[in-house]
Amino acid sequence: MTLDQIKAPIADELDEFETRFRESMRSKKAPLLDKITWYIVQRKGKQVRPMLVLLSARLFGPINNGSYVAASLVELLHTASLVHDDVVDDANERRGFFSINALWKNKVAVLVGDYLLSQGLLLSVRENQYRMLEMVSRAVQELSEGELLQMEKARRLDIKEDIYFEIIRQKTASLIAAACSAGAISTAQSEEQIQTMWKFGEKTGMAFQIRDDLFDFGADDVGKPLGIDIKEKKLTLPLIYALDNASKAEKKHIMNLVKNHSHKPDKVAEVIEFVRNSGGIPYSKKVMEGFRQEALDLLQTLPDSPARQALAELLVFVTERNK
Amino acid sequence: MTLDQIKAPIADELDEFETRFRESMRSKKAPLLDKITWYIVQRKGKQVRPMLVLLSARLFGPINNGSYVAASLVELLHTASLVHDDVVDDANERRGFFSINALWKNKVAVLVGDYLLSQGLLLSVRENQYRMLEMVSRAVQELSEGELLQMEKARRLDIKEDIYFEIIRQKTASLIAAACSAGAISTAQSEEQIQTMWKFGEKTGMAFQIRDDLFDFGADDVGKPLGIDIKEKKLTLPLIYALDNASKAEKKHIMNLVKNHSHKPDKVAEVIEFVRNSGGIPYSKKVMEGFRQEALDLLQTLPDSPARQALAELLVFVTERNK
Numbered sequence: 001m002t003l004d005q006i007k008a009p010i011a012d013e014l015d016e017f018e019t020r021f022r023e024s025m026r027s028k029k030a031p032l033l034d035k036i037t038w039y040i041v042q043r044k045g046k047q048v049r050p051m052l053v054l055l056s057a058r059l060f061g062p063i064n065n066g067s068y069v070a071a072s073l074v075e076l077l078h079t080a081s082l083v084h085d086d087v088v089d090d091a092n093e094r095r096g097f098f099s100i101n102a103l104w105k106n107k108v109a110v111l112v113g114d115y116l117l118s119q120g121l122l123l124s125v126r127e128n129q130y131r132m133l134e135m136v137s138r139a140v141q142e143l144s145e146g147e148l149l150q151m152e153k154a155r156r157l158d159i160k161e162d163i164y165f166e167i168i169r170q171k172t173a174s175l176i177a178a179a180c181s182a183g184a185i186s187t188a189q190s191e192e193q194i195q196t197m198w199k200f201g202e203k204t205g206m207a208f209q210i211r212d213d214l215f216d217f218g219a220d221d222v223g224k225p226l227g228i229d230i231k232e233k234k235l236t237l238p239l240i241y242a243l244d245n246a247s248k249a250e251k252k253h254i255m256n257l258v259k260n261h262s263h264k265p266d267k268v269a270e271v272i273e274f275v276r277n278s279g280g281i282p283y284s285k286k287v288m289e290g291f292r293q294e295a296l297d298l299l300q301t302l303p304d305s306p307a308r309q310a311l312a313e314l315l316v317f318v319t320e321r322n323k
Numbered sequence: 324m325t326l327d328q329i330k331a332p333i334a335d336e337l338d339e340f341e342t343r344f345r346e347s348m349r350s351k352k353a354p355l356l357d358k359i360t361w362y363i364v365q366r367k368g369k370q371v372r373p374m375l376v377l378l379s380a381r382l383f384g385p386i387n388n389g390s391y392v393a394a395s396l397v398e399l400l401h402t403a404s405l406v407h408d409d410v411v412d413d414a415n416e417r418r419g420f421f422s423i424n425a426l427w428k429n430k431v432a433v434l435v436g437d438y439l440l441s442q443g444l445l446l447s448v449r450e451n452q453y454r455m456l457e458m459v460s461r462a463v464q465e466l467s468e469g470e471l472l473q474m475e476k477a478r479r480l481d482i483k484e485d486i487y488f489e490i491i492r493q494k495t496a497s498l499i500a501a502a503c504s505a506g507a508i509s510t511a512q513s514e515e516q517i518q519t520m521w522k523f524g525e526k527t528g529m530a531f532q533i534r535d536d537l538f539d540f541g542a543d544d545v546g547k548p549l550g551i552d553i554k555e556k557k558l559t560l561p562l563i564y565a566l567d568n569a570s571k572a573e574k575k576h577i578m579n580l581v582k583n584h585s586h587k588p589d590k591v592a593e594v595i596e597f598v599r600n601s602g603g604i605p606y607s608k609k610v611m612e613g614f615r616q617e618a619l620d621l622l623q624t625l626p627d628s629p630a631r632q633a634l635a636e637l638l639v640f641v642t643e644r645n646k
Contacts (some may be wrong), residue, residue, distance in 0.1 A: 029493070030471040084433045108406045108474070110433060111467040117440060118464035125457040134448040141441035148353040169434040170352070225343070 003046060006313045009306040012055045013063045017071050023074045024123055025116065036112050040079055049074055049179050051314060052204070056183030056197050058307035062199050066186030069127045073136055074179040081143060081175075084113040090302035120294055130181040137197075139178035146170025154233040157259055161240055165206070168213075173205030180204070196298055200311075203295035207319050210288040212235055217272050219281045227268035237287065239271070242278035250274075292319050326369060329636045332629040336386045340394050342372050347446055348439065352552065359435050363402055372397055372502050374637060375527075377519050379506030381630035387537045389509030393531030394452045396459055397502040401445035404498075406464060407436040408559075455505040458521075462501035469493025477556040480582055484563055488529070491536075503527070519621055526618035530642050531559055533611040540595050541603050542604050551592035556581055562594070565601030575596075615642050 007014060024040050027033040072264040086109045096171035117140070150167045155157045159167075168319045180201030184194045184303050213236035214220070216229045229236050235243075235258075254274055261267035277283065292315060299312055345364055346354055350356040362437060373394045380390035440463070449458040474492045476482045482490075507517045536559035537543070539552045552559050558566075558581075564572050583600060584590035594598030598604065623633055 017347075020588050027468055029489075030468045030475065032475040033468065033471050081437075084437065106429075106469050108471065110436075113433075113437075114404075114407065114462060115467040117437075118460050118467065121444060121460040122457065124462060125453055125460060128453075128455060130448055130451075134445065136442050137444040137448060141438060141445060144438040145350055145353045145356065148431065148438070151352065151434075151459040154324050166352075196440070231579065 001313050001317065003317060004132060006310050006317060007047075007051065009310050010051070010058055010063065010070075012033070013051060013054050013058075013067075014047060017054065017068055020068050021050075021072050021075055021307060024076060024119055025084060027115070031110070033112065033115060036108065036118075038084070046224070048314070048318060052176065052179045052182035052311075055307050055314065056180040056201075056309045057187045059302060060184060060189060060193055060199075060252055060312070061187035066127070066132075069124060070179075070182035070186055073120045073124050073129070073132060073203040074175070076116050076123070076305065077136055077140055078175060080113040080116035080120070081140070083202055085152050089231060099167060122147060129185075130260055132185055132289060135178045135185075135302065135313045136175075140228050140272060142170040144172040146172075146174075154235070157233060157235065157255060159235040159240060161237070161244070164235070164240055168206060168209040169190050169202065172209040172212075173202045176205035176208065177201035181211055185217040196301060200295050200298045203291045203298065204315055204318075205290040207295065207315070210284055211319050212282065212290065213237055214284055214288070217275050225274055227265075228267050230271050232261050233262055238275045238278075238280035240280075241283045242280040243253075245280075246274075254291050288319060292316075324636050324638065325473060326640060329633050330370075330374060333374070333381055333386065335364075336381075336390075336503075337370060337373060338567050340377065340391055343391050344373075344395050344398055345574065347399060347442055349634075350438070355431070356435065356438060359431065360439075363406070366482055371499060371637070371641060372401055372499075375499065375502045375524065375634075376506035378630050380510045381502040382510070382520075382625060382628065382634070383512060383516055384510035387509055389450070389452060390506060391504075392452050393455050393505035393509055393637075395599040396443045396447050396455060397444070397498070397505060398450070399439050400459055400463055401498060403436040403439035403443070403506050406432050406439065452508075455508055458501040458505055458592075460497075462498040462624045463498040465493040468515060469495075473557060479497070480556060480558065480578060482558040482563060484560070484567070485561055487563055491529060492525065495532040495535075495629070496525045499531065500524035501530035516625075519624060523618050523621045526614045526621065527638055527641075529616040530611050530618065530638070532610070533607055533614065534642050537604065537607055537611070539602060540598050542608070549587075550595055553581060553591050554585050556585055560607040561598045561603035563603075564600045564606045565603040568601060568603075569597075597646050611642060615639075 018228060025037040025041070027037070032035060053071040053074055054063055054067055057063050057070065120134065120136070124130070124136075128165065146167050146169070149163075150171065153163060153167070177198045178201070181194050181198040184197035188194050188197075207238075213229065217238050218226045219238075222319060230239070239258075246254065257267045257271055295315055296312055300306055302308055332474040340505045344572045348364070350361040351359070372614055376397055377386055380386050380393065390421035423500075441461070444456065447459075448455070464496075468488050469492070473494065474487075476486060476490070490546060500521045501524070504517050504521040511517050512522075536552065539549060539559065540561050553562070564582075566577060569577065577594060581595055618638055619635055622631055
């Protein structure tokens with residue numbers, strides 16, 4: 001199924017969301033801000049997050065003003081976190097040094113991120129959507145906590161499967177859980193429905209992140225550069241599995257490569273090869289499919305509807321995507 | 324009057340605030356975060372902002388749980404903005420280049436700022452303090468908008484007095500206005516009282532920022548380095564006044580120095596000298612005193628009390644401070 005087919009039950013609503021979202025970013029005072037947010041809107045992605053919000057809402061009733069607030073809030077906060085991520089991405093592109101120009105962008109990125117965050121807050125406070133706000137605020141908190149935890153662990157190369165799951169739950173799954181449950185809040189008839197969508201989002205987010213981490217080892221030929229996580233000393237599931245199942249000597253050797261030689265492309269390639277030969281890729285795929293199945297099982301507890309079918313298709317699309 | 328004397332009417336409450344504030348920053352999950360927030364608490368400043376919140380609350384009744392929430396919210400968001408500022412300050416110290424170490428701190432600074440922001444949100448949502456949250460969120464939005472506007476204007480060196488006032492209102496006065504009115508919300512009996520404290524905070528913030536901008540020209544011997552704003556091509560009130568009152572040729576010469584030579588200490592010194600000879604310093608002091616008087620007049624509309632006296636003293640202390 002194509003993404004457009006999956007979008008069908010909420011196609012008009014996604015357009016309406018797009019209009020409102022653009023409006024929600026506008027600044028009357030700082031023209032530079034308008035230029036940057038316009039740029040952000042132009043390079044919008046596959047709209048997976050707004051789709052998750054609106055489809056989660058549509059499960060329990062017609063999409064209403066609260067559903068749009070939820071979608072805008074989630075997208076504003078997600079965009080803010082992407083813009084803040086750029087602070088570091090810029091750095092990578094320039095091999096550890098900033099040009100003055102990049103520096104300027106750096107400060108701008110921090111400020112634009114803060115601006116988008118506060119726009120999200122103001123929108124939800126103005127619309128009296130406090131419960132959504134709490135859910136999404138907690139997700140933002142977990143996101144920053146998760147990233148910091150990952151950086152700390154990366155420095156020490158000290159990471160086990162349970163910590164990996166905790167990190168990806170915080171840095172990815174919690175915002176997707178917030179997205180699905182915020183959508184549900186706008187239309188749900190019961191607390192149970194909201195909780196189901198929280199869990200659905202959490203499982204979906206876990207599957208999503210494991211899929212993403214698999215790309216780093218070339219698990220599928222998607223044309224993405226490989227070994228970025230290794231370069232940053234981020235230990236993800238395929239490598240954690242491979243290390244757990246290696247001989248002591250092999251483990252020591254690979255850890256040394258990651259720790260001291262991850263800036264050398266041939267050493268990164270050696271780590272990737274080690275993971276590919278270890279069974280870490282099929283293992284991680286299986287774990288990913290486990291989370292996906294849990295998410296699908298949760299959907300099955302709800303009455304059948306075009307929105308439910310679309311959510312299931314979206315889940316499959318996102319976890320089997322080739323880009 | 325010393326700061327300790329001014330603090331007297333709320334000394335115990337400031338201690339209680341300090342305990343709660345530390346608690347509000349704690350992370351159970353990321354030890355690195357705890358280390359950094361501990362560092363932040365250690366280097367706490369003069370506590371002007373919590374004093375403004377708690378004294379504004381004390382004007383209308385005994386300090387209560389809501390007053391502490393207001394103080395913590397304001398301080399969390401203020402701290403977040405300071406941490407985000409560090410992203411750029413680090414850069415300045417390193418002459419335009421980041422070491423890998425500084426880069427790491429850079430990413431950490433962005434994430435820690437986001438974490439503190441979301442802690443502030445969660446605190447106020449949990450305590451059902453939505454009105455405070457809206458006020459402070461708007462202040463955060465204005466703060467980022469104001470900084471971006473200033474950067475944009477700095478690039479073009481295009482700034483008049485009215486734009487200067489708009490910038491400092493956004494980047495400084497609006498958070499102080501939010502601080503004073505958030506304090507008032509916790510105890511006020513009427514909407515009018517809350518509005519009075521908003522205006523009081525705004526005028527106080529304007530006076531505060533003009534005072535700060537005067538330091539850059541050595542208006543008082545406070546041992547601070549001079550010409551930092553000029554180096555960053557930030558046109559502040561003393562320089563704007565001096566340019567407005569200069570001959571066409573002189574203006575062109577000074578603008579050229581700021582635009583193309585602000586990295587040279589002797590040229591910065593020449594600009595400072597030009598401002599000192601222009602009458603820009605007494606003019607700016609007069610404007611600053613005008614805002615302070617407006618703030619004091621607003622206080623006079625409220626019944627006399629130890630809190631009111633302390634606020635007036637604090638205002639004088641802050642605007643006449645020699646450091």
